[in-house]
Amino acid sequence: MREQQVAHAPAAAAAPPRDPGDRCARGPLPAPTLVPGGLPGGKLRRVVDHIDANLCGGLTLGELSGVVHMSPFHFARLFKRTAGVPPHRFVVRRRVDRAIELLAGGELPIGEIARLVGYATPSHFTTVFRRITGVTPTEYRQGRGQRTSRARQVRLRW
Numbered sequence: 227m228r229e230q231q232v233a234h235a236p237a238a239a240a241a242p243p244r245d246p247g248d249r250c251a252r253g254p255l256p257a258p259t260l261v262p263g264g265l266p267g268g269k270l271r272r273v274v275d276h277i278d279a280n281l282c283g284g285l286t287l288g289e290l291s292g293v294v295h296m297s298p299f300h301f302a303r304l305f306k307r308t309a310g311v312p313p314h315r316f317v318v319r320r321r322v323d324r325a326i327e328l329l330a331g332g333e334l335p336i337g338e339i340a341r342l343v344g345y346a347t348p349s350h351f352t353t354v355f356r357r358i359t360g361v362t363p364t365e366y367r368q369g370r371g372q373r374t375s376r377a378r379q380v381r382l383r384w
Contacts (some may be wrong), residue, residue, distance in 0.1 A: 227284050264308030265301075273305070276318055281344050292308040322358045325351070329367045336363045 228358035265273070276293045277285060290313055291301035306315045321343040328339045355363050 263304070265294070265304045270305075270308055277317055281317075281321055281324055283344060285344070287313060307381060318354060319358065321345070323356055325363065326359075326366070329363055332367060336367075339363070375378055 233345055264270075272293055273290055276290065287298045287302060290305075291298040294301060296304070302313055305316070309316055311319070325339055325343045328342065329336075334342070336351070337348040340346075340348045343351070345351035345354070352362050355361075355366070359366060361369065
C-alpha cells in the first residue's frame, strides 16, 4: 500500500488576515477576527465603536446587544465566538487599555482616571487593574518613568 502524504499549512497561514483598519488591532488586546457563525464584521465594528465611545458609563449586555439588534443571549454567544472572550471581559480589558494610555500621560490623578474609564471608586479600579496587569496603577505609572523591574514585567492576564 502506498501512504498518502498530507501537507499541513503553517499555523500563520491558516489564520484569517486581520483588517489593518480594525480599532482592536491597535492595543495589546488581540483583534477579534471574523469566524464562521460569529458576528458579521459590520456588527462587530459597531459594537466595538460603541464600547470605546461609552467606556465611562455602565455598559450592559442588553445595551450592547441592542446596538446590533439581537437578543442578549444570542449576542453574547456570537460575540464570544468572534472575539474569543465574553463581552464583559472584553469591556473590562478595553477599560484597562484606556487607563494604561491615561496613566502614560502622567497628568491625571488615579481617581479621575478610574472615573473616566467607568469605575465608581478608585479602589475597585485598582483591584481590576492589578488583576489584569499584575501591578497597581501607581506602580505602573512609576514604572513608566523609572523603569522599575516589576512594572517592566507587566504581563496582561485574562
